[in-house]
Amino acid sequence: MATTAKKSVNVNVRYVTRVEGHGNIVVNVKNGKLEKCELDIVEAPRFFESMLLGRRWDEASLITSRICGICAVGHASASVLATEDAMGIKVSEQTERLRRLNVYGETIQSHVLHVYFLAAPDLLGVGSVVPLVQTHPDVVKRALKLKKLANDMCGIISGRKVHPISMTPGGFTRIPTAAEILYIKERILDCVGDVVATVDLVAALAGKLPNFTRETEYEALYCPDEYALYRGTKLITTDGAECSNRDYKKIVKEKVVGHSSSKHVSNKRSSIMVGALARFNNNWKQLHPKALEAAAKLGLKAPCTNTFYNNVAQVVETVHSAYKALEVCDELLAAGLKDETPEVQVKAGRGVGLTEVPRGLLVHDYTYDDRGVITDANLIIPTGQNLANIEDDFRKFVPEVLDRSQEEITLGLEMLVRAYDPCISCSVHMLDVKFVG
Amino acid sequence: MLPKVLEKSKFAAFATALAGEYQVVGPQLKEQSKAGGETFVFGPVTDGAALRMDYNITLLSPKKYFLPMRETLLKYTTVGHPKAEAVMDTRQRVIVGAHPCDIYATWLLDKVFSTDHKDPNYLSRRERALIIGLDCAKPCDETSFCHDMGTNYVESGFDLMMTDIGEAYFVEIATEAGQALLAKAETREAHNEDFAKRQAFMERKQGGFHKRIPVDTKYLPEILEESYDSLVWEAIGRRCFSCGSCNLVCPTCYCFDITDKLNLDLTSGTRERTVDSCQLDNFASVAGGESFREQRSSRLRHRFFRKAKYIQEAFGRKGCVGCGRCDRNCVAKINSVETYTQIAGSR
Amino acid sequence: MTTLSESPVLQESPYVPRFGTIVESRMLTAQEKFFRIVMEDGRPLDYKPGQFVEVSIFGIGEAPISICSSPTQGGFFELTVRKAGMVTAKMHELNTGDTVGIRGPFGNGFDPAAIKGQNVLFVAGGLGLAPARGLIRWVFDRRADYKDVTLLVGARTPADLLFRDEIKEWQSRPDCQTLVTVDRADETWTGNKGVITRLFRKIKIDPANTFAVIVGPPIMFKFAVLEVLSEGVPENHVICSLERRMKCGLGKCGHCQIRNVYVCQEGPVFTYDFVKKLREGI
Amino acid sequence: MSAKPKLAFFSFASCEGCQLQVINCEDELVALLGAVEIVNFREAIDERRDDYDIAFVEGSITRPEDEHEVKEIRERAKILVAFGACATIGGINAIKNFQPQEKVSQYVYGDQAATFPSYPARPVHDLVKVDLKLHGCPISKSEFLEACKCLLAGKQFTVPNYPVCVTCKLAENVCLYQKGMTCLGVVTRAGCDPMCPTFGNKCIGCRGLIDHPNVNAAFDVLEDLGLTLEEVTKDFTMFDGCHKEITEKK
């Protein structure tokens, strides 16, 4: 450490690549002392909460899915859940199943994209997936095959993964046919080998992940029936905190921090983490046995406090989603697909929709008037919740690697940011300050 | 050839048997909705039980099997000396359950595509298709005006024609090919009582259809010609979206567009034909930007003139079969019967 | 009902182009390129002046282009192509030795026999000179069949003038009167200035024995027609060629339809009295 | 253009879903990567070079600082493609154009509103010349691939100027109006393989209006079906809030 005591480092990454949205890393070390350590969000703000004001109940999910192209299904899910909660709409078992299948699709799609396209290049020492086309054609082919499977799942169920069409409060505007569900099932079965190969690939590369641990509070949605993704009944954390969906603010507390244009979220500690690792740490017991097997193979054990292992948790969730999707297909086929028209009785009230999108907990909170028009809206996006945690990670990470070159430190920081799979273009409107109502 | 009787209970087996040898297409349920009721389409089946012979009307007519909404005319490569070859659909098909109006429309298109320049793509499909008609005793719904257009009866244009006589179909055999098809069905001779039942059907049919246009449609060519400058076109044109739906669902419309599509290798590709609509903004515009039917009203007038005048003059029969598909699909609720009634009154 | 079985499906699809080799090509103006083409299969194009072909560039599409030569001249045909869009732009990239797809000829073309023994007045504006040129050359090649021949040629600027060398040759011919004008002159231009209709003041028309062939943009056509009609030329002696959007050339696709007339079949050459009755013609 | 054209992707106020659609072309991606060189694509690769031929610009312009950047891209690119509804017509971002901007910011950012300068969303062609518009929220994969092929072959890509109804008919969909619903497909530009009607939901107009839309007729039809003028306007401004015919109607 003696050699680093007087070191000065200036990291200034304009637009971290291979993440969704524009974020800058600014780290300033002077004479061995960390002066500045920020992830700045420089994305153009988009004001979704304002845009929702005055909009009808059936438009909310269409508008909010446009918050993020990668978690569009997640936003649509949280949105319909919030509207259904506000109006007391009950949905059928078939709807629940189809929505879960859709979320499994999105989870696979997003995790595969992240692991193969955004994170793997770091571990293989290249700048993007493009060179891999030459050097690792099989890997690229497999990634594309899995991604296509996931996209097609969402496509069949809701028309499109990027901005789903048929998901609406009360159900779906189009019900897939039994043949289509059977087709999904066959496609998943055809991809099982690729899922296994993904586990093997990451298991082989996991040794290259930096050994960086920092204990923090991990937060996730909890569902008594299953590993919560699409929905849950309450919020829990690894510190033992717990609250009902509607009381999410008891845990998801926002604080103003001087240096950042975004508000930071935390509970008891200075920061909190959401996402695949947080879900794993909280709910790993509910994973599909095949996913637990994969976790063992990958050396992932709860509680895991190495942020970089978020990628590993994503792989575990990919396995889980694939196998659970198979189960849901079977359930749907056994029950037979029924034509259902969504039934909605418009009512005034407040509703909260919580869902676990690939990057973590997502909150949609709407208040409707008696015409079904939104009068108040609050959206909290996972990356927003992770910001404080990312910076806390920076603060611990930088001193540990100060002996390295500036380039290595920069790469390490970028990888650290990427490990969160941040979704910056949505995170810019996660603030929750209200002066209205 | 003497007619036969096919028990309804044996119909599905017949269609399934045909599906072993041909592509069998027939009416099926597309979807069901509270406000829209049941909607049907023609589609391929392998199991005859999926056919809904009680359908009223389909979204698109069987035309889509002869002049597909999209088809490939040519395949080509451009490396070195360009090479091109025609692409033909040579599938053997049986169209099951075509109503008289759609059969009439097929007759008209046969004329169109075999007069002067023969269209090999259409004819290749058409020559390989057999048609099993299904007679109807009443109009599909309140939009139909087939009786006005004289298309609710057809004498030919089919290989077999089935009439619903209660528990069974009375099957007329019009061609030898039709007879060969029917050999795959378990039929019996038609008895006197079957003939009587069929007679009863025809009587019911006679009373089942009513005319809706107040003038005899044989005068429509003259009436239209006189209406050329009528303000009616202007008035209706204002409501029209120029969306083309009316043309695209029409069983007798046959305008098309041809475009080239390249493959990603950029050295091979296809020339595609897509059905087109004379109602669309750019339909008659040329490279310089000039459009020869710029007004909605003039495009709309062109459509009605084609349907009830130009085609009649060129081929001796009406270009509209009165199926009402255009009207059902018009968001602006522009309605043929109303239009003809208005122009007849506004001269 | 039709007897389709009597019409066995054509072995040769009219949608499959034949191939032609460009044996000569040159720029006529900055916008127009000239091509002389010989059919590869040795079967010459059997055409009349005023007919058109569908030129095919695979991957891009097809464009209808008038044949600007006369069949009296031999086993080739000629095209003048203005860069107007995708196909025509690609054609401009082609040179001698290259191959193009050709379908046709289509349309009725001019009927040189019908105007035999008469005076012929050509009024050609802009690109209209291309289709007119086919008939002009026919008339010159069968000069004895016709009486007085008058050529009025108009272009926007001197630089836009097509076939300048040929026009010079026509101007020097004793057996015809050739007048050229440009809308906007430049310093090199010593000839007539102004729109083409102003040339009518310089010629004499014997209305009863004259056929007027008027080819050019719609706006020119309208005014030129007024001139010849006011001179007393009967409407059925005024001949024009119309442009419409065309896709098939076979009288099916509907794009070129004017009322009940398929321009690609009954046209593009019409007499004015016919076009006038159509009402949507011009 | 050189043998391998250089492509770059940029994004402004958007969800980056259109860029994601590019990565979602799983079947064609490898061939595409073989035919072009991607020199800037922040969402997927590290490389960022400025020597691009074709720039795909996603997102609306909502801040003064973005203007400078989009102008720079325009200067460098030979061809600039406005990519997706946010870029071509303002898209979802333009919803906020109908509220006072201070209120919009304050509602979301409270006392920090000033930290987020933002003005009404503008489509890219409002600031710089756009050579090609690929519409849609998100863009259609098939249209993107068609456009790419044309760009590579030096052929102009024809953006459809006919309404969604045309493709809806080709797909043999039941018209939503027949099911008692409404739909903006009658005046909305096609090119999307009528996703929404095919999946039972109305067309929400994400590709913007066709060139000569009969807006009056659309308002009439929708009002006849019981919608208020305000509701109809809202329908149309979900994506096309920058369109004069609509905003003037209001």
Ligand SMILES: Cc1cc2nc3c(=O)[nH]c(=O)nc-3n(C[C@H](O)[C@H](O)[C@H](O)COP(=O)(O)OP(=O)(O)OC[C@H]3O[C@@H](n4cnc5c(N)ncnc54)[C@H](O)[C@@H]3O)c2cc1C
């Ligand atoms: C009988 C006849 C003779 C002709 N003779 C000649 C001649 O001798 N020389 C000559 O240079 N030209 C001639 N033309 C005109 C020539 O055909 C057009 O300039 C040519 O078709 C343009 O084709 P392009 O592919 O280059 O243009 P593009 O503009 O790229 O057009 C390609 C196709 O798309 C169509 N199109 C144009 N705009 C649109 C749009 N907005 N949306 C959808 N589709 C569109 C066009 O109609 C054309 O079919 C003639 C035309 C006709 C009808």
Ligand code: SF4
């Ligand atoms: S369907 Fe109706 S609105 Fe559409 S073009 Fe036809 S007449 Fe006009």
Ligand code: SF4
């Ligand atoms: S559903 Fe919409 S897009 Fe389709 S035909 Fe009807 S109005 Fe047009």
Ligand code: SF4
């Ligand atoms: S149907 Fe309309 S809203 Fe849906 S994708 Fe197409 S243009 Fe966009």
